[in-house]
Amino acid sequence: MSLLFVLLVIVPLAFPPVGSISVSNGGRWGSWGRMVSCPSGYRAFGFSLKVEGRQGGGDDTALNGIRLLCRHVNNYSARRIIASSEGRWGRWTSYRTCGCAGYLRSFRLRVERPQGWGDDTAANNIMFRCTDGRLLTGAGLTWGSWGGWSSSCTRGICGIRTKIERPQGWGDDTALNNVIFRCC
Ligand SMILES: *[C@@H]1O[C@H](CO)[C@@H](O)[C@H](O)[C@H]1NC(C)=O
Numbered sequence: 001m002s003l004l005f006v007l008l009v010i011v012p013l014a015f016p017p018v019g020s021i022s023v024s025n026g027g028r029w030g031s032w033g034r035m036v037s038c039p040s041g042y043r044a045f046g047f048s049l050k051v052e053g054r055q056g057g058g059d060d061t062a063l064n065g066i067r068l069l070c071r072h073v074n075n076y077s078a079r080r081i082i083a084s085s086e087g088r089w090g091r092w093t094s095y096r097t098c099g100c101a102g103y104l105r106s107f108r109l110r111v112e113r114p115q116g117w118g119d120d121t122a123a124n125n126i127m128f129r130c131t132d133g134r135l136l137t138g139a140g141l142t143w144g145s146w147g148g149w150s151s152s153c154t155r156g157i158c159g160i161r162t163k164i165e166r167p168q169g170w171g172d173d174t175a176l177n178n179v180i181f182r183c184c
Helices: 003-014
Strands: 042-051 063-072 075-083 104-111 123-130 135-137 157-164 176-183
Touching: 042 075, 042 104, 042 123, 063 123, 063 157, 063 176, 075 157, 104 176, 123 176
Parallel strands: none
Antiparallel strands: 042 063, 042 157, 063 075, 104 123, 123 135, 157 176
8 A cells, every 4th residue: 555545545545534513504695704613622512592572563683693611621610602604683691501511512493494585594593412411402582493403512512603684774684594503
């Protein structure tokens, strides 16, 4: 076997690059923000959502942003908050965490499918599974339906990248449409 073959084929197979996890039911609008990661030595163990409440007759956007709460693997008290792009509407809800035993490891999204001439909101809520199996459901809204689970980050989630539709002026806003997470 040539050295080149070992370097180009065997080594990458034995040590796959750090992956990311995604779901297939994300919304169709918007553009991807940048990937933002926890500091080195930290992993995400909690999250908060930016949620715009129901607007009655107005233009609803539902989920606008996601913040991850990272903690140092050796120090539960050493924490850092990270976020990618976010929409302009709504308020940050309180943090939900895996507690001291786990990290975020997989997720699924609640997404409203395109409404035709109706008021679109795209993503409404997110649910995470912790490395210890615990389920955490966000304080989002209830339009749409839950999609399937992403694959799992064995050692937890360490980064976030969101897909946000920018404000549409007099048009129909949806804000957050999709998200991917980077594995540690
Ligand atoms: C853990 O983190 C907290 C908050 O940053 C810090 O005050 C404390 O000194 C750290 N403990 C250790 C053992 O490093």
